[in-house]
Amino acid sequence: MMTDTPQPSGAPEVGDVRAPLRGIRVLDFCAIYAGPFACSTLGMLGADVIRIESSARLEQLRHSRSNPPADWPSKNAPGFHVLNHNKRSITLNLREPRSIELIKRLAAVSDVVIENFRPGVMQKLGLGYDALREVNPRIIMTSMAAMGDSGPEREYGALATTFSALAGLSHMTGYADGAPTEYRGSSDFRSGFIGVFATLAAIYHRQRTGEGTRIDLAARDALASLIGDTLMDYSMNGRVRKRDGNHSTSMAPHGVYRCAGDDHWVSIAVGTEDEWRRFAVAIDQPALATDPRFADAAARVAHRDDLDAIVTAWTSSRADYEVMRVLQKAGVAAMPSMRSDQIVDDPHLAERAFIQRLKHDLVGPITLMNVPWKMSGSPGHPPQPGPMLGEHNREVFGGLLGLSDEEIAALAAERVIF
Amino acid sequence: MGIFDGIRILEFSPFISGAYCAKLFGDLGAEVIKFEEPRGGDWTRREGPFPGDVPNQEASGLFLNLNTNKLGVTLDPATPEGRAVFLRLAQSADVLIDGQAPGTLAALGLDYATLSAANPRLIVAAVSPFGQTGPYRDYTAYHLNLFHAGGEGFVMPGGYANDLHPDREPVAGPAHLAECDGGVIAASPIAAALLWREMTGEGQFIDVSVHEGLLLLSGVEIERYADDGVLDTRATRNVPGGVIPAKDGYVVLDGRADDMWNAMVGVMGNPEWAQAPEFQDRMWRTRNYQVLREGLSDWASTRSAEEIFHETQRAGIATAACYTAEDFFRSAQTEARGFLVEIAHPVAGTFRYPSWPYQFAGITKPDYRPAPTLGQHTASVLASIGYGEGDLAALRAAGAIA
Numbered sequence: 001m002m003t004d005t006p007q008p009s010g011a012p013e014v015g016d017v018r019a020p021l022r023g024i025r026v027l028d029f030c031a032i033y034a035g036p037f038a039c040s041t042l043g044m045l046g047a048d049v050i051r052i053e054s055s056a057r058l059e060q061l062r063h064s065r066s067n068p069p070a071d072w073p074s075k076n077a078p079g080f081h082v083l084n085h086n087k088r089s090i091t092l093n094l095r096e097p098r099s100i101e102l103i104k105r106l107a108a109v110s111d112v113v114i115e116n117f118r119p120g121v122m123q124k125l126g127l128g129y130d131a132l133r134e135v136n137p138r139i140i141m142t143s144m145a146a147m148g149d150s151g152p153e154r155e156y157g158a159l160a161t162t163f164s165a166l167a168g169l170s171h172m173t174g175y176a177d178g179a180p181t182e183y184r185g186s187s188d189f190r191s192g193f194i195g196v197f198a199t200l201a202a203i204y205h206r207q208r209t210g211e212g213t214r215i216d217l218a219a220r221d222a223l224a225s226l227i228g229d230t231l232m233d234y235s236m237n238g239r240v241r242k243r244d245g246n247h248s249t250s251m252a253p254h255g256v257y258r259c260a261g262d263d264h265w266v267s268i269a270v271g272t273e274d275e276w277r278r279f280a281v282a283i284d285q286p287a288l289a290t291d292p293r294f295a296d297a298a299a300r301v302a303h304r305d306d307l308d309a310i311v312t313a314w315t316s317s318r319a320d321y322e323v324m325r326v327l328q329k330a331g332v333a334a335m336p337s338m339r340s341d342q343i344v345d346d347p348h349l350a351e352r353a354f355i356q357r358l359k360h361d362l363v364g365p366i367t368l369m370n371v372p373w374k375m376s377g378s379p380g381h382p383p384q385p386g387p388m389l390g391e392h393n394r395e396v397f398g399g400l401l402g403l404s405d406e407e408i409a410a411l412a413a414e415r416v417i418f
Numbered sequence: 419m420g421i422f423d424g425i426r427i428l429e430f431s432p433f434i435s436g437a438y439c440a441k442l443f444g445d446l447g448a449e450v451i452k453f454e455e456p457r458g459g460d461w462t463r464r465e466g467p468f469p470g471d472v473p474n475q476e477a478s479g480l481f482l483n484l485n486t487n488k489l490g491v492t493l494d495p496a497t498p499e500g501r502a503v504f505l506r507l508a509q510s511a512d513v514l515i516d517g518q519a520p521g522t523l524a525a526l527g528l529d530y531a532t533l534s535a536a537n538p539r540l541i542v543a544a545v546s547p548f549g550q551t552g553p554y555r556d557y558t559a560y561h562l563n564l565f566h567a568g569g570e571g572f573v574m575p576g577g578y579a580n581d582l583h584p585d586r587e588p589v590a591g592p593a594h595l596a597e598c599d600g601g602v603i604a605a606s607p608i609a610a611a612l613l614w615r616e617m618t619g620e621g622q623f624i625d626v627s628v629h630e631g632l633l634l635l636s637g638v639e640i641e642r643y644a645d646d647g648v649l650d651t652r653a654t655r656n657v658p659g660g661v662i663p664a665k666d667g668y669v670v671l672d673g674r675a676d677d678m679w680n681a682m683v684g685v686m687g688n689p690e691w692a693q694a695p696e697f698q699d700r701m702w703r704t705r706n707y708q709v710l711r712e713g714l715s716d717w718a719s720t721r722s723a724e725e726i727f728h729e730t731q732r733a734g735i736a737t738a739a740c741y742t743a744e745d746f747f748r749s750a751q752t753e754a755r756g757f758l759v760e761i762a763h764p765v766a767g768t769f770r771y772p773s774w775p776y777q778f779a780g781i782t783k784p785d786y787r788p789a790p791t792l793g794q795h796t797a798s799v800l801a802s803i804g805y806g807e808g809d810l811a812a813l814r815a816a817g818a819i820a
Contacts (some may be wrong), residue, residue: 020610020617033638045610059674067646078645082637129779129815147776151754157736161660165670165738168746170661172592174575178582180668180740181575181589182660186635193602193631198776200609201446205421205781207616215778221757221775224746226598228772231758232479233467234743235769241743245589246562250465256571256587263651265588267566324557333558335567337588340650343569343633354630357644366715367644369637372630373607374549377622378614 007178019046019380024203027052027103028087029127031059033160033188034219035116035144036083038195043086043113044371045380047112051084052103052394055418062378062389069364074301078366081386084130085368089387090396093418098411100126105401108135111206112199119154129214132169142212144195148218158219160187167223172230174243182242190226191219252300255281256337259320265337266320268327275332276300282330283314345347360385393417420447425612427513429453429488430495430504432461433559434594435628436517436545437484437784439608443513444487445774447784451507451799452485456492456820459792460485460579469767475792480594482789483771490790492820504528506803509537512615513608516544520555539776540621545604561597562768565590566634569640578711585594588652598630603631612760614759615778637711658703661740662714667723668740671714671730673703681733686717689777698783728812756783763788793820 021042028039036051043049045366053059058075061084065077098388104127107113113132115122122128122143129141143149146158164170164183173181198215206212224231230241236242248254254269266283270276273296280288288294288310293303300307315323327334336342344367349355358366367384397403397417411417425448429440437452437460454460459475467479475481493738495504505528514533516523523529523544530542547564558719565571571588580586590596604626613621633640639650657680659673673679676699679772683692691713696706703710718726723739730737739745746752747770757775762768766788774783796819797810805813813819 015699020614037634037637041606045606061552066642066648069759079638082641084446105748116511147751148755151555151751153731153751156731157734158738159672161734162670162672162736164739164740165668166746166749168522168741168743169591169595170668170670170740171742174579174589175583175586177581178575179577179661179663182577182655182657182670184570184573184576184655185638186570189635189637190599190602193599193606193634194775197442197605197609197779199600200606200613201421202778204609204616204700205778207613211780213781215777216779218755218757220751221755221772224757225772225775226595226602227593228598229467229480230593231743231746231772232483232769235771236467236469236479237471239591239743241466243589243592246587248562251560254560256562256566256589258587265566265572267563267571267590269560269562271560296608328554328557331558333560333563335557335559335563337566337572338569339572340569340636340640343640348548348552348634349630351552352549352627352630354627354633355640355644356728365645369634369640370630372603372627372634374625374626375607375611375614375622377618377620378611380610415641 017046018378020378021046022373024048024112025050026112026114027106027110029113029115029117031116032061033083033185034192034195035114037189037192038115038199039087040083040085041192041196041371042199043381044383049087050106050392051087051089051127051387052092053089054091054093055389056095075389076363078363081363081366084370084386085383086381087387088392088396089390089391090393091418093415094125096415096416102397103127104131104135106396107132107139108398110136110139112140112142112203114142114144114195116201118157118279119143119149120127138206138210138212140199140206140212142195142202142217143198143215144191144217144219146219148221149216160185163187163220164223164362166220168230169223170225172227172241173244176242176244187219191217191222194222194311197347247304250297252297252304252307253311255308257308259314259315259323260318264320266315266323266334267337268334270332277328279327279332282327282332285310356383358383358385362388377386381401421778421781422446422448425449425513426451426511427515428507428511429515429517431515431517431545433517433545433547434462434484434597435600435604437462438452438598438606439485439545439746440488440515442601442605443482443608445786446617450488452488452490452790453493454490454792457493459492463792474765476763482763482766486771487787488790489795489799490793491796492793494818495528497816498819499813499816501526502530503800503818505536505815508533508540510803511537511540512612513541513543516542516816517546520546520550520732527616534621538621539615539619541608541615541625542621542622543604543608543626545600545626545628548629550625557706561594562590564628564632565596567629568596569636571630573639573650573652573655575655576652577660580655581708582650584653596628599632599635600628603628656707658700658702658707658710659714661710661712662718664718664723665721669718669723669726670738670769672736673710673714674700676700678735679703681735682730683728685733685735688712689717759786761786761788765791796820
């Protein structure tokens with residue numbers, strides 16, 4: 001993946017790298033979650049991702065850590081790596097006009113630029129789509145703003161918590177008699193995944209037509225598109241769906257039940273009559289299957305409080321994983337409400353090598369996750385820890401742009417490369 | 419022209435993730451052929467919402483939204499005749515999205531080796547809850563189970579909702595959120611495989627685990643435990659601000675960063691309580707987040723959520739109102755982005771649907787075609803691979819098509 005010699009944009013690298021994005025170079029201007037995650041995913045598909053950051057405005061994830069050891073060396077917190085693995089890092093102070101010139105030279109030999117600034121910031125820096133297209137007519141620019149780059153709320157500030165609320169997720173998540181739910185970073189990742197797909201579509205378009213494009217993604221709409229049937233209910237019936245815990249209007253049992261241990265839970269859903277009979281046998285209460293209160297799905301929904309009490313009585317003395325195994329063996333859908341301490345040790349995920357425990361010379365242990373797919377013909381790259389701040393300055397400014405060591409040193413002394 | 423014009427995708431997927439994945443390509447111009455059971459069609463046809471709540475297999479809002487821009491073909495590949503049709507269509511296709519339970523296609527004699535021998539350029543994407551290998555391979559999961567297995571459920575509701583009911587169970591996200599996540603997750607490796615095929619001419623097999631994709635959404639929390647030993651729960655969401663009740667709904671306010679908080683104090687008219695030392699910096703505001711919430715709630719209780727949202731945003735604060743579907747439909751931002759498109763369906767009628775959440779410069783959004791009625795395109799699609807009228811009658815008699 002690392003190259004030391006200048007290459008024309010889009011040319012496949014030497015050797016037999018079976019990665020679908022080999023030869024694609026991505027400039028990553030992103031911060032925090034959504035954009036950086038999208039870029040790391042492209043990196044694992046084989047793109048040469050160059051992250052542009054600066055000591056003048058250090059990415060907060062580089063130094064924030066939940067539980068730092070006493071001798072913690074700053075600027076490389078493991079949390080940074082989760083969002084910035086499989087990349088190179090260069091440092092440029094964007095307040096310096098010479099930095100902007102260097103970025104344009106990089107854009108000329110790159111394929112994709114991804115950014116998640118507020119709309120207008122890239123233009124102010126002189127790096128808007130038109131400016132980039134001047135130096136590289138085939139460039140693809142992916143902009144991932146919360147509201148998108150148009151409309152009256154275009155410049156509104158946003159976090160995952162706020163655009164999730166605007167998309168309707170918060171209102172529909174939580175207990176019926178409680179408050180809406182604050183979504184966490186997950187929504188940034190959702191938007192990131194959609195950004196990856198849109199960018200790949202644009203690369204495909206360019207491969208077939210030779211034309212670049214600019215993607216204007218609105219995270220708010222990206223989330224709303226994932227709950228389309230609730231929008232259809234409003235469209236068709238003027239109905240506003242409300243939060244209602246884990247309840248279903250057509251299934252019971254359909255809930256999350258307390259298990260043995262502190263704060264351990266299992267989700268159970270019974271959809272068909274056949275599943276209901278097997279469930280009753282699996283929990284050693286075959287008589288339930290003939291109980292008139294639970295005669296069919298509608299009756300079970302009507303008596304779901306009675307039913308939930310029976311289910312809880314059975315689950316509460318058992319481990320969540322045990323409930324899963326017993327019910328799944330009977331063909332009933334049951335999964336723990338998985339906690340991070342279970343996920344890292346889960347036998348299924350271990351067998352699929354999804355969780356990767358890596359060791360970094362300076363940072364120590366770093367846990368990264370693989371891509372959620374296995375491609376037989378072009379598997380791409382395994383997860384590799386993220387770069388140190390400016391680790392690839394010499395490689396990129398020297399190898400890719402042809403600057404001499406003296407020129408690089410001079411730009412560093414003047415805090416351009418910084 | 420659409421990005422994926424000329425690409426033929428076969429979708430054989432009772433799993434919503436597979437259907438949603440195919441929709442993403444269909445909406446960008448691919449020719450998507452959806453297989454449905456000859457007897458009754460896709461199960462989502464029987465799920466609501468229905469206009470006026472009257473069940474009708476041609477009017478399910480779930481089905482109609484999942485299947486825009488697709489061709490509908492009835493086919494039973496468990497019959498020998500149906501299997502032959504499947505194989506011939508696979509020879510003409512670029513991508514097969516297999517959303518059946520793992521092993522289903524193999525049991526029909528349609529495993530990847532057979533399909534690849536018939537069409538080496540074919541990309542087969544098997545989209546399943548837990549992947550094609552491992553101890554959970556054959557586990558079943560409804561949306562509820564998938565969502566909770568994905569790790570996000572355990573930390574929800576969190577914040578104010580959890581403080582109100584600290585002893586209750588974790589909750590899942592709404593509707594088919596995690597299954598649609600699965601569709602998005604599966605779409606990227608398929609697009610990447612198309613790129614690979616352009617370079618090498620090779621097709622390939624892709625094993626997508628929706629569960630793993632969902633876990634990535636909680637990557638930050640998982641890493642925090644793995645490397646720092648800190649377990650996130652519903653009770654660990656103690657941010658200053660968050661969900662706050664307003665006069666007519668809820669808002670999300672942010673009092674974390676100093677500049678946001680100072681602007682917030684300004685919007686509230688610099689009340690004395692907010693300038694007290696216990697809110698002087700982020701650490702103090704976090705420590706006293708419940709007192710802070712009471713202050714914000716008192717202020718918000720006399721204003722509408724929409725009013726607070728715009729007033730605070732104008733002051734530069736990243737805030738939101740907790741929108742309902744109605745609020746979302748009425749939002750000027752939704753309107754300005756052209757996100758909702760009107761689609762006329764011959765049976766269900768004309769409704770506004772969600773569309774692309776992205777815009778591509780120079781590529782216009784095509785007119786959306788409505789979801790197919792059951793078997794609407796069986797004859798035309800089969801004609802495209804050489805089946806005539808007589809052949810169709812024989813297939814019908816054999817129960818391979820409807």
